[in-house]
Amino acid sequence: MKLRKNVAVSEAGLLFNPVTGESYSVNPIGVEIINLLREEKSPEDISKFILGKFATDKATFEKDYHDFIGILEHHNLLDSHEETKA
């Protein structure tokens, strides 16, 4: 699971996809996850990082993480080709 190379995200949470010209607003925890995806972290590593930083439990985050990934895929922000190769 990897973020498309040309997708830009600012610290303030503004995400821009130059391929489609569309912009998005992302909340701080979403920015954290996107940056971790950019670094090609595994879901386990992402979960470990988030659970260490935010007051939540594994089940809640796992559910929300998969929901978030689903929306990123829906907006075509993930590089599915990279994923297939992996």
Added chain:
Amino acid sequence: MSKTRYERPVIKKLETGMPNKFGTRTEYEPMTHIDGVAVKDLIKEFGSPLFVISEKTIRDTVKKAKKAFGTRYPKVQFAWSYKTNYLNAICNIFHQEDSWAEVVSGFEYDKAINLGVDGRKIIFNGPDKSEQDLTKAITNDSLIHIDHLDELYSIRELADKLKKRPRVAIRVNMDTGVYPMWDRFGFNYENGQAWDAINKIMHSEKMELVGLHCHIGTFMLSPFAYGTAASKLSELALAVEQKFKHEIKYIDMGGGFASKNTLKGSYLPGTDTNPTFDDFAEAISTVLLNSNFKKDKLPLLILETGRALVDEAGYLLGSVISNKRSSTGRRNTIIDVGVNILFTSFWYDHKITPAQPFTHYSEDTCLYGPLCMNIDVIRESANLPLLNMGDHIVIHNVGAYNMTQWMQFITLRPNVVLIDLDEKPHLIRIKESLENMNSMERVPSHLTFDR
């Protein structure tokens, strides 16, 4: 080091141009307390969901309404509409604020009597008054508002039987220029039914015609319609005086004033658009003062305001059960408040506020209740801050009709708490239990079995 508060990750496409059907975001501050009492403490002590009523808001609203009418017209009397909320504690707040009782059934009549309301200060409305109900009302010298001719004749017979002269009014329906016209109850003004009923009462001499009553609609957004109604009732009262030399003591304008809720389909919120007490008072009192009543013969103005006096005092607290997505990707949130206890969600887009801090991120959300029924939708579309499972929400303006029209359906009806003027919560209605429900049932012996 303490961890950061968790908020689920969210990404939202930025769109410019026309606003979407979910509207703009309206909630900027959480509602953590009601009258100084923490929402989380209320839920911890009394459970979720939970109705909470603010005594302070009720009393403040009554004062506002009294001021609006009292400063414009010299003789005003409010009568608490029992059907709007007949929890005993709530009725007693209104009675302490000098309201009479306005009831529409034998059950409500008995409730008022049990609460110690003087029978002479009970207005008995409605189309269904049994002989037993009428006998009670006549014996207690209550004000009986006649709905139809069959009732008129029944009262005439009972007056003979009881050797009493009942105090009566007639309910008049009329065209006030609003649609739909409410002509189901009472006698019509335009086609002469009302005048005919008045003549029957006056000629029989068995009853004392003390008032004229109307109730032109519900959640009325036009104060001018009340002006039209007041004008027509004044004409009738003056006609009675001219023909029979009989003074009509009061004009009862009924209820129907809109609260600050937002009707479904409205473009702007009710808080911005719905008329105030001053608007209604101006429309009614101007007509009465400008009519041909002599200065010392102005009729008492009775108002049966219900919804507008109690809606804002009621809150419904709930909790988030789950977040999920629909097949189209829409955010669906399930809460533990269903339409069975929030009947008014069929009419209004209730304002909903999270009870804990949140960030400025929001999502277009559909709020579902907990019932296993497709119709159980609390808000079809609301732009809400991100809610986590277990978070609490506050639903506003639920004081009217919900605690009378609620249903025991699938789930049990919850506790109701009143927060008094000293910011102390009191349990005023205990939540239902399986034992309560079973105690009303009987199982025939051939259907019982030994466990």
